[in-house]
Amino acid sequence: MSAKKATHAFSKRPSRQKSFETFIAGFYRVATYLVIIAAGYIFINIAWNGSKAVFTTKAPFINIAFLTQKPQTLHVYEPKEIYNELKSINAQIVSTKAKSKALGSGEKEQIAMFKADVEALEERYEMLDEERKEGRLMYSDSEYRKLDESPSEELYAYNNYAYSGGGIGPAIVGTCLLVAGSIAIALTLGVLCAVYLSEYSRPGRMLQAIRLSIMNLSGVPSIVFGLFGFGMFVLFFGWGVSMIAGWFTLAIMALPVIITASEESMRAIPKGFREGSLALGASKWTSIRTNVLPYALPGILTSSIMGIARVAGETAPIMFTAAFALRDQLPWEGLKEPTDFFFQGVMALPYHIYVVSAKIPQNEYTRNMQYGAAFVFLFIVGFFALSSIVLRVKIRKKYKW
Amino acid sequence: MSETSTPTTRNESEKPTIIEIRNFDFAYGDSQALFDINMDIKEKEVTAFIGPSGCGKSTFLRCFNRMNDLIDIAKIKGGEIKISDVNIYDKDVDVIELRKHVGMVFQKSNPFPKSIYDNIAYGLRIQGVKKKSALDEVVEECLRGAALWDEVKDRLNESALGMSGGQQQRLCIARALAVKPKILLMDEPCSALDPIATAKVEELIHQLKKEYTIVIVTHNMQQAARVSDKTAFFYIGKLIEFSKTDDIFMNPKDPQTEAYISGRFG
Numbered sequence: 001m002s003a004k005k006a007t008h009a010f011s012k013r014p015s016r017q018k019s020f021e022t023f024i025a026g027f028y029r030v031a032t033y034l035v036i037i038a039a040g041y042i043f044i045n046i047a048w049n050g051s052k053a054v055f056t057t058k059a060p061f062i063n064i065a066f067l068t069q070k071p072q073t074l075h076v077y078e079p080k081e082i083y084n085e086l087k088s089i090n091a092q093i094v095s096t097k098a099k100s101k102a103l104g105s106g107e108k109e110q111i112a113m114f115k116a117d118v119e120a121l122e123e124r125y126e127m128l129d130e131e132r133k134e135g136r137l138m139y140s141d142s143e144y145r146k147l148d149e150s151p152s153e154e155l156y157a158y159n160n161y162a163y164s165g166g167g168i169g170p171a172i173v174g175t176c177l178l179v180a181g182s183i184a185i186a187l188t189l190g191v192l193c194a195v196y197l198s199e200y201s202r203p204g205r206m207l208q209a210i211r212l213s214i215m216n217l218s219g220v221p222s223i224v225f226g227l228f229g230f231g232m233f234v235l236f237f238g239w240g241v242s243m244i245a246g247w248f249t250l251a252i253m254a255l256p257v258i259i260t261a262s263e264e265s266m267r268a269i270p271k272g273f274r275e276g277s278l279a280l281g282a283s284k285w286t287s288i289r290t291n292v293l294p295y296a297l298p299g300i301l302t303s304s305i306m307g308i309a310r311v312a313g314e315t316a317p318i319m320f321t322a323a324f325a326l327r328d329q330l331p332w333e334g335l336k337e338p339t340d341f342f343f344q345g346v347m348a349l350p351y352h353i354y355v356v357s358a359k360i361p362q363n364e365y366t367r368n369m370q371y372g373a374a375f376v377f378l379f380i381v382g383f384f385a386l387s388s389i390v391l392r393v394k395i396r397k398k399y400k401w
Numbered sequence: 402m403s404e405t406s407t408p409t410t411r412n413e414s415e416k417p418t419i420i421e422i423r424n425f426d427f428a429y430g431d432s433q434a435l436f437d438i439n440m441d442i443k444e445k446e447v448t449a450f451i452g453p454s455g456c457g458k459s460t461f462l463r464c465f466n467r468m469n470d471l472i473d474i475a476k477i478k479g480g481e482i483k484i485s486d487v488n489i490y491d492k493d494v495d496v497i498e499l500r501k502h503v504g505m506v507f508q509k510s511n512p513f514p515k516s517i518y519d520n521i522a523y524g525l526r527i528q529g530v531k532k533k534s535a536l537d538e539v540v541e542e543c544l545r546g547a548a549l550w551d552e553v554k555d556r557l558n559e560s561a562l563g564m565s566g567g568q569q570q571r572l573c574i575a576r577a578l579a580v581k582p583k584i585l586l587m588d589e590p591c592s593a594l595d596p597i598a599t600a601k602v603e604e605l606i607h608q609l610k611k612e613y614t615i616v617i618v619t620h621n622m623q624q625a626a627r628v629s630d631k632t633a634f635f636y637i638g639k640l641i642e643f644s645k646t647d648d649i650f651m652n653p654k655d656p657q658t659e660a661y662i663s664g665r666f667g
Contacts, residue, residue: 202473272511276573279466280524281501281580290527291513 043378050375053368065167066372071326071352072141072166074365077156079135082128084157089125093118140165163326163356164365168373170330174346175380177243177331178322179312182250187304189251190258191293194300197259198266199288218256222316225253230320243331244342246322250311257307258300265299266292298392305388309381315350323351325359349377416443419485419584419614420465426478427457427464433478434460438640440633447606447615449629449646451622453661456635458618459508462586465489465616466503467496484584504577508589510569512561512576517544517553520561520572524580539579547575548605567598571605578609585609587617591624603628622662626650634658 056063100114137151144150150158201207229249239245269292277287311317324345331346356369420442427435434457442448450458460469464482467489469475481488489499501524512520521540522530530536540557544550549571553564561572570590577585587606591599606615606628619625625632626646633643634655642649642658653659660666 270511272507272509273513275468275471275505275507276511276513276576277523277527278471279468279500279505279507280527280576281497282527283497286527290523295514 046371046374046378049367049371050373050378053372054375063167067167067172067376068169069140069142069167070170070328071163071168071347071356071369073144073163074161074165075139075141075144076159076161076365077137077139077151078132078159080155080157082132082135086125086128086132089121089128093121093125096121138165142166161361161363161365163360164363164369168347168349168352168369168376170327171347171349171352171373172376172380173330174243174323175312175349175377177346178246178250178318178348179308179380179384181243181247182254182312183305183308185247186251186254186258186308187300190255190304191262191300193255194259194262194266195288195293198263199284199292214256214259218260222253222314225249226317226320228252229317234321239343241320241322241324241345242343243322243346246318246346246348249317249321250308250314253314253317254304254307254311257310258304261303261307262296262300265296265303268299269295298395301395302388302392305384305391309384309388312384313350313377313381315354318348318351319354322346323348325351325355349373349380353377416446418442419444420616421483421486422480423483424480425461425464425482426480427460427469428476428478429460429472430474430476434638435464436639437480440640440643442614442616443631444614445610445612446630447610447617447628449625449632450616450618450635451620451625451632451661452635452641453666454620455637457638458633458635459588461635462588462616462618463505465584465586466500466505468505470496501580502582503584503586504580504582505586506570506573506577506588506590508592510566510573510593512564512569512572514560514562516558517561517564517572518557520576521579524576528580543575543578546578546609547571548601548608549575565598567594567601570594570598570602574602574605574609578613582613584614584616587615589618589620592620599624622650634661636661 053066054063055061096114096117100111100118103110103114137156139147197207197210201210226249229245229252233239233245233248234241237245273291273295274287277291278284282290315323322345324347327345327347331341331344335341335344353370353373356366356373360366418441420440422438422440422442425435425438426433438461450462452458463469464477465484477490481490483489484499484503487494513523515523518536518540521543522536525536525539541550541554544553549568552568553572556563561569564572570593574585574587574590591602594602603624606617609615617625617628629646631644632646632649634641634649634653634657636657642653642655644654649658650662653662
């Protein structure tokens, strides 16, 4: 059809199929960019707001108190004059808005006048608010108790806000302990199971059924795991709300991912390595230990740590099994016997985020805690993911085929 | 290598039988792969198995060190294989001991992704040998035995995967020698190698013949003619003809053998 323009056999000719392909490619590109934008927005938002809590302008630039202290009640003293004026302005704004709403749609002039009033009031409010922020005194619980005398009640209006002062130290420690323990349990159980499934079991209906049920397990909602852990470990085994109950609950939740990934990594090892070592007189286990597991290890570790990191972010499974909303002592403090270490509840970041976001009255001070905790949590999860990648690269270099 | 194609026949009658196969039937699930095989393999000889693809020669070879145990559906239907007068499928036979006695080299060279040294030492290490001096000695001995020492002595700690294909295959032979087997099974050891590497492996087989009994499966009839003392021709799971290599290639008794070696099929 466009033969008249074609100068040689391979010159470009437009066709419907080509334009369709361009369209499809553009479509994929847009979808990808949308995902990247969404992810970027989430990360930047959390990082930006969270860094306000985690970093400071003065050396050492990291808010060590936030990372180490326990969550505390925040005691706030605000200059009384400004506080009262702000209150009255607020009341005026509310009443003006109510009046404006009561008017019919015909009285446009009046409405415009009210609107201007509200704007002026809001401007004034913001100005005063800045002043209030400069003039206020804030004490966390521990600081508050050390005060020789509290600021005079005549000059300052007093309020206190639970969970808004101090830091998230115990939650960080608790999360790290929970992750470490559940990695140990899940890796041991998962790898043992995967070795059996990929190396020892005989293929057949039974094996397929087992695989299917393991895969199904990964589709079970996390709250169900939480309830299972509560029923099994907390109540039936009588461990109470404790770290060890949380370890097992998280580990069981991560198992499907670990088993599937480990099995796949092991099956990706060439048959020749197994046969080669068996032919040299290795027993089956020796052959697996020396010639399958080491080479499968990078794959196993990467996917397992990623799986655990994801599971560690869940609130539901630890909510009933391991997490305390507030605990004054760090896990190694005040132990009567060494075994008590395992049977104590801990604070955990995901649950702490849930508590400060949903369980307490919201105010301007909790916001800082929420974002700070979320930011630190993201950082920890990122650290685990990164370490798994580094580990993989290192081991992969050692064993390459 | 033309002089080697005439196997030494003068003391053939003195050589004792090391592998004795009687009425051997073998099946994968419902499909029988080997039918009623009888064969005597003599000590310190090279025996070649030839035949078209799927004729069961590799399967048969893998019965000698019970590699087929790894396949779930593989089953011995009848008969027996005796190595040094022991039925290797007896219940009290330890497969590990058997495999130490009967080494194997695979079609696809499979050095472990470790150093050259570790590859050779593997067989001893899994037996619990830890002494460095003992390992050093065996590594050198085996590499010399596989005519590889001069090529790799300066890079024993480098990865075995950096070697050429032919070197890798000879490394696998050296690795098999480390556990001091009596019998060496080779499953098409040269199928992935170029002619020069193949020549080296064949040369090695000639040297190894002095100490080891070698059974080799090959697709390459010239290779069988070059390296072996006896040749067995398999067709669809049956042993069609088994005799001295010269006899098989010069005047085959069975018409199928003749058709195969003259290139009319296979």
